Amino acid sequence: GESVGLHLPTLSVQEGDNSIINCAYSNSASDYFIWYKQESGKGPQFIIDIRSNMDKRQGQRVTVLLNKTVKHLSLQIAATQPGDSAVYFCAENRMNSGYSTLTFGKGTMLLVSP
């Protein structure tokens, strides 16, 4: 079946390091991807998105890379801070009969030590 993401791993980094969170997707028809951050006790919060006609997009301290050849998505966080500690989800958004569906990967927990 179709799937997005990996089993929930944990990435532990030191404050100031750069973090890279990876995500694999299997549906080549997906045309829009989103990274979400979920802090404890809160709902997922949009970080950055990318359309399938792009391979890189940069935000503030974050960069998303899309490799359609191998169906891989990554989120890079520069100069990681303790406030970045959260669970990060990739999600793929597909149009189906004119309506979009948002399918989430399984998430990665990022732990940032001061």
Add this chain to the structure above:
Amino acid sequence: DTAVSQTPKYLVTQMGNDKSIKCEQNLGHDTMYWYKQDSKKFLKIMFSYNNKELIINETVPNRFSPKSPDKAHLNLHINSLELGDSAVYFCASSRGGLSEAFFGQGTRLTVV
């Protein structure tokens, strides 16, 4: 102002009871969703509504019935609650099309 708000934030109830979770969005979005997040943090879509019409109904027991009185509200009613219904339920909304969804803060449902 909270963009997507859902109530209650916590809900503890006994097996067999019926309960409702309410959701409202003030973003003017046409599309609203209910997601279920299990203990392993996996987020699975349950329902999607567009302009009060049901668009997506994933494999969800009939005990779950969403209701959209207007496009700013999507409530979730659950009948005959079971232990396995314990989870965090998230409401979300979007403009539709290729756009991000905005999530509420979640309702942690515990069935005892």
